[in-house]
Amino acid sequence: MTVTIKDIAKVAGVSYSTVSKALNNSPLVKEATKRKILKVAEEMGYEPNLAAKQLVRKRTDVIGLMWPTIERIVLATLVTNISKAFENTSYSMILSVDSQETAMETFKKFQVDGMIIFGESNEVSITQDPIPFVVYGVSGKNETSYPIIDANHEASMQKAVKHLYELGHRNITYIGQFDTKDALQLEKVEGYEKAMKQFGLEKYKQIIDSKGLNWFDGYTAVEKVLQNEGQQPTAIIGGSYDISGGIMRALTEKGISIPNDISLVSYDNIPQMATTEVPMTCIGVPVDVLAEEIVHAIIERIESEERVELVKKLSPTLTARESSGPPRIQ
Amino acid sequence: MTVTIKDIAKVAGVSYSTVSKALNNSPLVKEATKRKILKVAEEMGYEPNLAAKQLVRKRTDVIGLMWPTIERIVLATLVTNISKAFENTSYSMILSVDSQETAMETFKKFQVDGMIIFGESNEVSITQDPIPFVVYGVSGKNETSYPIIDANHEASMQKAVKHLYELGHRNITYIGQFDTKDALQLEKVEGYEKAMKQFGLEKYKQIIDSKGLNWFDGYTAVEKVLQNEGQQPTAIIGGSYDISGGIMRALTEKGISIPNDISLVSYDNIPQMATTEVPMTCIGVPVDVLAEEIVHAIIERIESEERVELVKKLSPTLTARESSGPPRIQ
DNA sequence: TTGTAAGCGTTATCAC
DNA sequence: GTGATAACGCTTACAA
Numbered sequence: 183m184t185v186t187i188k189d190i191a192k193v194a195g196v197s198y199s200t201v202s203k204a205l206n207n208s209p210l211v212k213e214a215t216k217r218k219i220l221k222v223a224e225e226m227g228y229e230p231n232l233a234a235k236q237l238v239r240k241r242t243d244v245i246g247l248m249w250p251t252i253e254r255i256v257l258a259t260l261v262t263n264i265s266k267a268f269e270n271t272s273y274s275m276i277l278s279v280d281s282q283e284t285a286m287e288t289f290k291k292f293q294v295d296g297m298i299i300f301g302e303s304n305e306v307s308i309t310q311d312p313i314p315f316v317v318y319g320v321s322g323k324n325e326t327s328y329p330i331i332d333a334n335h336e337a338s339m340q341k342a343v344k345h346l347y348e349l350g351h352r353n354i355t356y357i358g359q360f361d362t363k364d365a366l367q368l369e370k371v372e373g374y375e376k377a378m379k380q381f382g383l384e385k386y387k388q389i390i391d392s393k394g395l396n397w398f399d400g401y402t403a404v405e406k407v408l409q410n411e412g413q414q415p416t417a418i419i420g421g422s423y424d425i426s427g428g429i430m431r432a433l434t435e436k437g438i439s440i441p442n443d444i445s446l447v448s449y450d451n452i453p454q455m456a457t458t459e460v461p462m463t464c465i466g467v468p469v470d471v472l473a474e475e476i477v478h479a480i481i482e483r484i485e486s487e488e489r490v491e492l493v494k495k496l497s498p499t500l501t502a503r504e505s506s507g508p509p510r511i512q
Numbered sequence: 513m514t515v516t517i518k519d520i521a522k523v524a525g526v527s528y529s530t531v532s533k534a535l536n537n538s539p540l541v542k543e544a545t546k547r548k549i550l551k552v553a554e555e556m557g558y559e560p561n562l563a564a565k566q567l568v569r570k571r572t573d574v575i576g577l578m579w580p581t582i583e584r585i586v587l588a589t590l591v592t593n594i595s596k597a598f599e600n601t602s603y604s605m606i607l608s609v610d611s612q613e614t615a616m617e618t619f620k621k622f623q624v625d626g627m628i629i630f631g632e633s634n635e636v637s638i639t640q641d642p643i644p645f646v647v648y649g650v651s652g653k654n655e656t657s658y659p660i661i662d663a664n665h666e667a668s669m670q671k672a673v674k675h676l677y678e679l680g681h682r683n684i685t686y687i688g689q690f691d692t693k694d695a696l697q698l699e700k701v702e703g704y705e706k707a708m709k710q711f712g713l714e715k716y717k718q719i720i721d722s723k724g725l726n727w728f729d730g731y732t733a734v735e736k737v738l739q740n741e742g743q744q745p746t747a748i749i750g751g752s753y754d755i756s757g758g759i760m761r762a763l764t765e766k767g768i769s770i771p772n773d774i775s776l777v778s779y780d781n782i783p784q785m786a787t788t789e790v791p792m793t794c795i796g797v798p799v800d801v802l803a804e805e806i807v808h809a810i811i812e813r814i815e816s817e818e819r820v821e822l823v824k825k826l827s828p829t830l831t832a833r834e835s836s837g838p839p840r841i842q
Numbered sequence: 843t844t845g846t847a848a849g850c851g852t853t854a855t856c857a858c
Numbered sequence: 859g860t861g862a863t864a865a866c867g868c869t870t871a872c873a874a
Contacts, residue, residue, distance in 0.1 A: 184867095186866095186867055186868085187867070187868070188867080196844075196845085197844065197845045197846075198845090198867095198868090199844080199845060199846075199847090199868095199869080199870080200843085200844055200845070202867095202868065202869060202870085203844090203869090203870090206869080210843070210844085211843070211844075212843060212844090215843085215844085229620065230867090230868080231567070231623075231866085231867050231868070232563075232621045232622060232623070233562075233563040233564075233566040233567045233623065233866085233867080233868090234563075234567055234850090234866070234867035234868040234869090235867080235868055235869075236563040236850090236868090237561070237563045237564055237567060237849095237850045237851065237852090237866090237867080237868070237869095238849075238850045238867090238868055238869045238870080239850090239868085239869070240850080261609055262609060265608075265609050265610055269614070274618055274621070276606045276607065276608070276618070276622075277606070277607040277608065277609060278595075278606070278607065279591055279592055279595055279607060280595055284599070288604055288606070290559065291562050291604070292562060292606075292622070293561075293562065293563065397727060397728065398727065398761065431728065514851095516850095516851055516852085517851070517852070518851080526860075526861085527860065527861040527862075528851095528852090528861090529853085529854085529860080529861060529862075529863085530859085530860055530861070532851095532852065532853060532854090533853090533854095533859095533860085536853085540859065540860085541859065541860075542859060542860090545859080545860085560851085560852080561850090561851050561852070562852095563850085563851080563852090564850070564851035564852040564853085564866090565851080565852055565853075566852090566866090567850090567851080567852070567853090567865095567866045567867065567868090568851090568852050568853045568854080568865070568866050569852080569853065569866090570866080
């Protein structure tokens with residue numbers, strides 16, 4: 183038999199409402215009794231019944247995370263981090279890998295207090311729903327009716343170029359996905375272009391379309407770079423963790439030393455960047471920070487009345503590692 | 513305000529206990545009233561309250577899936593499929609990506625009816641817990657106290673070799689991870705060895721250690737194969753989806769035609785195999801079948817008393833596609 | 843500071 | 859067939 187507050191009450195010799203108060207750490211109960219009750223509860227192996235609690239409190243302290251496309255590793259890392267971030271809060275998290283509709287159903291059923299939604303294109307259907315949520319994705323230029331957490335991709339590229347510029351680089355090439363509808367990728371490219379302009383490096387500008395976001399896309403793109411006539415880059419910015427991994431591999435195989443011959447800076451600020459063949463300099467919002475922000479955002483959304491600041495753009499960080507250094511003196 | 517059965521009762525002009533019965537499709541209520549009540553419920557947008565239901569029924573119809581390592585893609589596909597498989601049942605699924613302990617807590621909190629656990633090495637701590645579960649992983653040779661769903665890896669390799677043998681191949685090389693503690697990988701290698709022996713191909717046996725399970729590991733392994741002296745293989749078996757992808761790429765790049773010069777068969781039977789550069793012949797338990805079996809197993813575990821058949825080994829299927837064909841006539 | 847009791851939305855057991 | 863009514867385990871006024 184599972185033990186309830188009534189059982190505890192009997193053993194502790196108090197009424198069960200007192201037990202309830204003690205368990206909820208209410209100031210209305212004397213310290214001594216509180217301690218005693220807590221001790222008894224502990225001994226009896228009491229586990230609160232969420233369903234009962236929920237029935238009266240009308241809330242679950244649970245957040246649902248909607249993640250329809252589980253097959254991208256950077257997001258996997260983010261999910262893990264979000265999950266961790268919740269451990270320091272009074273909320274816990276459940277995850278659904280179903281379609282938005284199915285996920286919504288599940289979450290409604292469990293009566294989650296809020297939702298985190300991954301994805302760029304968000305169905306309007308969601309908006310009219312009463313349960314609070316935040317979206318992690320590209321905010322774009324248009325207005326939204328729902329809150330979006332986004333990274334400042336422009337600022338990222340700006341920092342990357344600045345870093346390389348200050349090291350002395352001028353020939354800085356960007357390798358990333360270009361011919362796509364993915365707003366995130368496009369923002370990266372734009373950011374690169376702006377930054378190059380800002381530093382007066384327009385004539386050195388070179389964008390290589392990796393065609394995709396995977397390891398191999400970076401690997402093959404290097405070929406294109408090397409085959410290009412004219413000036414060779416002294417530095418490359420890779421558009422994603424996977425792409426940069428491929429770039430690094432390809433350079434190494436060709437006997438091109440990183441960073442002595444070519445410096446490499448990668449988008450995506452995740453811990454895995456520290457353990458690449460050559461530890462990778464990277465830019466982006468560190469994934470743990472990102473996770474914290476997302477968690478914070480949804481909790482605030484739930485707990486506070488005000489609906490300010492729909493779009494939140496997070497500032498990126500540049501983490502310098504061995505893959506970038508000054509260019510070889512010509 | 514959310515609508516409850518009492519609200520429905522008022523509108524429909526019946527008692528709320530009748531509403532409850534009607535909603536649960538009880539035979540104790542007249543067809544006519546049932547229809548009326550259902551209609552009213554529909555119109556009022558009634559959504560049952562899981563917490564209340566759970567409080568009295570002592571069950572949730574929810575299964576928890578524990579998935580601590582979200583960063584392997586084959587498992588991602590499996591999770592998606594399991595999630596889908598649950599749609600045809602009365603259960604729904606929630607997912608935790610936390611450690612076993614944290615996940616257990618969450619699941620206890622929600623009072624899930626059962627759990628599916630991914631992983632090979634399973635802590636004993638689990639075993640003494642009252643909530644039913646099944647494990648998906650390698651069953652190995654020793655006894656277990658808990659039910660395991662596993663694929664028959666030996667049979668897979670046997671089918672792969674048989675397929676190639678019957679096409680006329682003799683020089684069949686296996687590329688996979690070898691120097692590892694991962695029981696699953698070792699079983700594959702063992703299976704290959706047994707199968708080669710069975711078909712009298714021992715002298716053609718060749719195992720290439722890919723060192724890892726990723727795309728690039730397959731890609732580089734091809735180099736080793738080609739550099740080997742002596743007979744070149746006319747067929748290769750790749751140890752995983754990713755490995756085989758790398759193998760395929762490497763062969764294509766070297767101008768080696770698949771399947772004309774070399775046939776390729778891959779482990780892992782997932783839909784993605786149909787969309788590789790050359791559609792891939794593969795072996796393994798089809799992921800949808802696997803999902804169905806897992807779902808079936810946990811439900812049975814929950815609903816039936818008998819505790820038979822702890823280990824369940826699933827039979828693999830060979831799906832023939834374009835990447836394998838008869839060897840070129842010498 | 844503690845206890846009593848109402849109520850959260852259901853299901854299930856009776857009686858009518 | 860249908861309707862009262864007692865649970866389920868908990869929180870929370872309100873009373874003592």
